[in-house]
Amino acid sequence: MEQEQPDVELQHMEEQELEEELHAMDEEMKDGEPRRRRKKKEKVVDPEPLDDYPGGPHETGLLWKYHVHVARKAADGVWRGKLKCISNRKKIEVMHDEENKSIMAGRWWENRLHATDLGWLQDTSYIMIDHDLIYAFVGRWHEETSSFQLPFGEMKVTLDDVASLLHIPIDGMLLSHGSISRDEAVEWMELYLGSSTGDALKEVEKTKGAHCRFVYLEEIFKDRLKEKSDLAAEYGVTEEVESDKSQWAVDVVYLKYFRDLDLVAGYSWGVVALAHLYKELNNTTRWNCSQVAGYLTSLQAWVFHHFPSTVDNYRNYLDALDLTRVVMTQYGVHRHTRQFERVGLYSGWLRCGERMVRYLPKRVFRQFGWFQTIPRHPIESAPVDVNLAEITNRFRRALDYALTPQMLGETAIHGVEAVDGYIEWFYQVSHPHMILPDMPVPVPRPPEREVLDARAAQEDGDLGYLQLSGKMSRIRDHIYVVMRSGLVPKGTEE
Structure with missing residues (x-):
């Protein structure tokens, strides 16, 4: 596993050094005076991997790069500084x-x-990027799974998201x-x-x-x-x-x-946008990375659509998030404008030029309207012994590698269901929270049950239950945020 991209850390550092030199050149051209070159950064030493981490993952076979992930440092109380978002x-x-x-x-x-089928882009790009929002979500992205790790499971920007939000083609030739x-x-x-x-x-x-x-x-x-x-x-x-x-x-x-x-x-410009975004997110999750690029418009629009709540502190918000405040399948009323394309269920590697990223829709079945199952290991779904030409050839026959109805399983009536044992498995192999409490994180009641119980009460007209449930959820979220704000002295939590 370690040999998949042996020089990614060194390559990333070299790219940053080149950016600094290019910036210095531009500044010299503006004022006509040479500027003193910055000293090259010393090579950093990555932390050693462990077999078990406080707060998760307790089994490291899935997130095998967790030891160099920004979440690993955050678990020790070391937060990186401001993340620079690059948008052109x-x-x-x-x-x-x-x-x-x-x-x-x-x-x-x-x-x-x-x-060119790209005309929509002139109307679907943000001039301003919400840096705090991007910062919070980047810390939950993992290269191994190409997904965000959240308290209730995984989510990701899919090809269907790109097609529905940006209205650019997701089928066609790869670059x-x-x-x-x-x-x-x-x-x-x-x-x-x-x-x-x-x-x-x-x-x-x-x-x-x-x-x-x-x-x-x-x-x-x-x-x-x-x-x-x-x-x-x-x-x-x-x-x-x-x-x-x-x-x-x-x-x-x-x-x-x-x-x-x-x-x-x-050309499949949706794959271009997604591959660039995935690759840049992969680089940015490293604990010593200070900037993020990619098509950030697609990420920010995706967050706005699937997480409609407005908050002040994204980090605490995501730690306390449950399925009651997430819209899994967003585009039902939009299908008359942009129909679902089965190529969005393609599973395997995507590429743009020499960049290659995993695309694994089976990990986020709930976003497509099916029961969430325990997915296969990423290396089983997208083997490492594949070259760029093979990726291009496979995508030409993308529908042959798309998930079939038999693979999709049971349709989720409420859009949030998962199979028995999913949440327990997830809490073993992932890190559901970024801010760790002093006590072990318990495996919660399956989060989809809260949504299902609330909807059942709504159908039965049980207003008393709905009011109580809403109040308890708000109290729980408030306590969670306060406990992690640093305002409560250690040892006095009880």
Whole structure:
């Protein structure tokens, strides 16, 4: 298991160092004065893995990377600092500045953009990201399962979520590119952006690779906007969906998918958005990571839809969360606009370029309207001995690898049911809480029973039970938050 991605920690550190150098270069260009380079960070030493952890997991076969997870440090009372959320949405606002307002008013580009099936993205991106919300959810994400670990089980952003929230295609061809050389990047910028050889060479030199800076793309965009070129329509997609941890540069390799806008709709851009988000979340769960990227619009929209309550403290809220305040199947009334696609039940690996992530819908059956079962181990569902070409070939026949009706099992009448033993299993293999109490965490009454009892009382007209149940839930949540706020001195809890 440890050999699956042997250099991920080192690669992540190198990416952060490159970002710092790129930022320093941009600052030098602004004021014309050289700045002193930051010292390289010393290599960090990861904690040793244990066989059992306070508060869970008590069996470490499922979350085998828990020892380097941010939740492991949080269990010891060590919380990382502010998490920097990287979103490139503001860069797209250049389309609406005063200089281009008269040109944009004609909206000549709109039909071309909608023909790519990506037109919805101009209306489904947040300019501002809720950092506290992202921070709280990132701490519950796990690479091994590609899911959030919550007090009642697992949840995740699915392909169906992406299709329903963003209205972009989840079926089609995967982006199956590899890395390209600097020479190829120069050639592609000349061919597809109309760059001069000198300008293209400067970009690969400044970014130290096959990249070009966003500020350079803005210049190209403004020129092409006046020419009413298709390149203007590409700009928003490459900056938003394919956002990674670079705030200053984008990979030139993505230009290949926009050589002909008539072919853009044939790609699975939903997989692109999801694979980027999963991969960035995987990196960010490390205890020493300080920033998160990916298509954060999709994550924030997903949270708003499935967790409609408004709170001040997300961390305490998630620790006290139960199924009464979660909307598992959100899109019933939306199906006339965006129908469910069976490709959303594909199970296995997804890829975008050289990035590969696990997609395991069986772990979140309740989100699809079925009883939650105890899922297979992730390595059984998505074996590690698979290469990128095999992932591409499998997804071409995605329906052959989608979960069948026999695999789905029993339909959940109320949308929250789980099989007997699920919650007990989950509390053994996961960490249901981020803030650990001083006493052992007991296995609770199966959380779905609270929802089912409340709905049964509602159907029977038992208003007394509903009022009492609501009051008890609010009292319980309040006590939980206070006990974990640090206001209660240790030893006085009773």
